[in-house]
Amino acid sequence: MPHVPNLLERLYVLRGNRAPGTIYDLLGSWTCKTVVLAAEVGVFEALSERPGTASDLAVRLDCDPDTLGMLCTFLARAGYLDRDGETYHLSGLSERWLVGDASLVDWFTFWDRVVYPFWDDNAETVLRTGAPEQSLYAWLDDHPELWAATQRGFEAAATVVVDPILDAVDLAGDERVLDVGGGHGRYAIAACERHPGVEATVVDDPLALAVARENAADAELDDRVSVRGADLLTDDLGGGNGDAETYDVAFVFNVVHGMTPAENERLLASVADALAPGGRVVVVDQFADTSGPMATARSLVAFIGFSYRVLLGGRAYPYAEVADWLGAAGFVDTSRTDFRRAPGVSMATGRLS
Numbered sequence: 001m002p003h004v005p006n007l008l009e010r011l012y013v014l015r016g017n018r019a020p021g022t023i024y025d026l027l028g029s030w031t032c033k034t035v036v037l038a039a040e041v042g043v044f045e046a047l048s049e050r051p052g053t054a055s056d057l058a059v060r061l062d063c064d065p066d067t068l069g070m071l072c073t074f075l076a077r078a079g080y081l082d083r084d085g086e087t088y089h090l091s092g093l094s095e096r097w098l099v100g101d102a103s104l105v106d107w108f109t110f111w112d113r114v115v116y117p118f119w120d121d122n123a124e125t126v127l128r129t130g131a132p133e134q135s136l137y138a139w140l141d142d143h144p145e146l147w148a149a150t151q152r153g154f155e156a157a158a159t160v161v162v163d164p165i166l167d168a169v170d171l172a173g174d175e176r177v178l179d180v181g182g183g184h185g186r187y188a189i190a191a192c193e194r195h196p197g198v199e200a201t202v203v204d205d206p207l208a209l210a211v212a213r214e215n216a217a218d219a220e221l222d223d224r225v226s227v228r229g230a231d232l233l234t235d236d237l238g239g240g241n242g243d244a245e246t247y248d249v250a251f252v253f254n255v256v257h258g259m260t261p262a263e264n265e266r267l268l269a270s271v272a273d274a275l276a277p278g279g280r281v282v283v284v285d286q287f288a289d290t291s292g293p294m295a296t297a298r299s300l301v302a303f304i305g306f307s308y309r310v311l312l313g314g315r316a317y318p319y320a321e322v323a324d325w326l327g328a329a330g331f332v333d334t335s336r337t338d339f340r341r342a343p344g345v346s347m348a349t350g351r352l353s
């Protein structure tokens with residue numbers, strides 16, 4: 001586990017308030033920085049191949065042994081490495097979440113390399129004015145070298161929740177899916193992998209789509225997963241050129257939080273236009289009125305909602321507001337699903353009559 005105060009510390013520091021409990025937050029931010037650095041030089045991948053001492057690792061990773069030893073000592077204190085004498089190996093936490101297919105390293109890196117620099121330049125202005133001068137996505141178009149890191153970060157977060165979400169999406173198996181703001185394409189690809197008859201189009205900012213193209217090719221699905229560059233707020237979400245293709249299901253995953261209510265009404269009306277009669281929409285996002293037994297989920301949504309304001313001028317909206325936009329766009333039978341396996345993530349669905 002990351003730093004968890006022991007019973008004595010909880011009583012003395014947190015309950016008794018006899019020492020600054022704020023130190024735990026500093027420790028968390030130091031840990032995040034250290035994990036990103038360790039991942040970047042390859043500590044976790046190297047230790048997943050085989051355990052080693054700091055000196056052994058230093059040779060393998062071309063690092064200074066004494067300094068790498070200090071880094072490993074801290075990572076072990078923080079619960080990311082285990083130590084057996086002088087030999088380090090991955091802790092269960094790192095084994096599960098920092099290497100392999102479910103690795104969250106790209107999600108950490110996205111915060112460190114993309115969000116925080118943007119935040120440093122914009123957060124105070126947003127706090128004073130209520131909106132960023134430029135959204136993160138517009139800023140990324142001026143920093144195109146960061147688009148891939150951004151999409152890889154979104155993708156890492158998606159790998160944790162893709163299964164519970166797609167388990168809840170009722171696909172017969174022959175649908176044409178439009179993945180609106182689908183970015184990295186992971187959801188479209190997973191839908192096609194689950195159902196051999198499904199075809200999907202990922203529509204997103206043209207500069208954002210390189211990762212989706214690469215992922216579709218890696219999954220050998222480039223014949224069934226296509227990508228289309230478009231501005232979701234101004235472009236036709238169908239095929240365009242007045243000859244719109246129609247889709248059976250639209251995914252709108254983690255997009256509405258970045259838009260104003262008026263923009264979401266417009267976006268969902270375009271989604272409705274791109275769907276065939278009876279077509280369905282699936283909106284996934286963090287809803288402001290998230291509830292449930294996990295206090296962490298409510299803290300996450302509170303922070304993430306604020307970060308959407310700083311990064312995009314948006315927020316985490318309550319479900320009722322999302323349902324109103326869906327209704328205004330012509331969707332009926334709207335309903336909400338929360339995910340026990342993905343606390344803080346919710347889904348709103350509707351269908352055209």
Ligand SMILES: C[S@@+](CC[C@H](N)C(=O)[O-])C[C@H]1O[C@@H](n2cnc3c(N)ncnc32)[C@H](O)[C@@H]1O
Pocket residue numbers: 137154155158180181182183184203204205208230231232233252253254255258
């Ligand atoms: C938070 S990401 C979500 C990606 C993916 N759907 C997921 O859930 O992981 C939001 C995506 O919407 C795209 N997006 C937001 N506003 C857009 C706009 N006006 N035009 C095109 N794409 C947009 C972004 O480029 C980004 O890929």
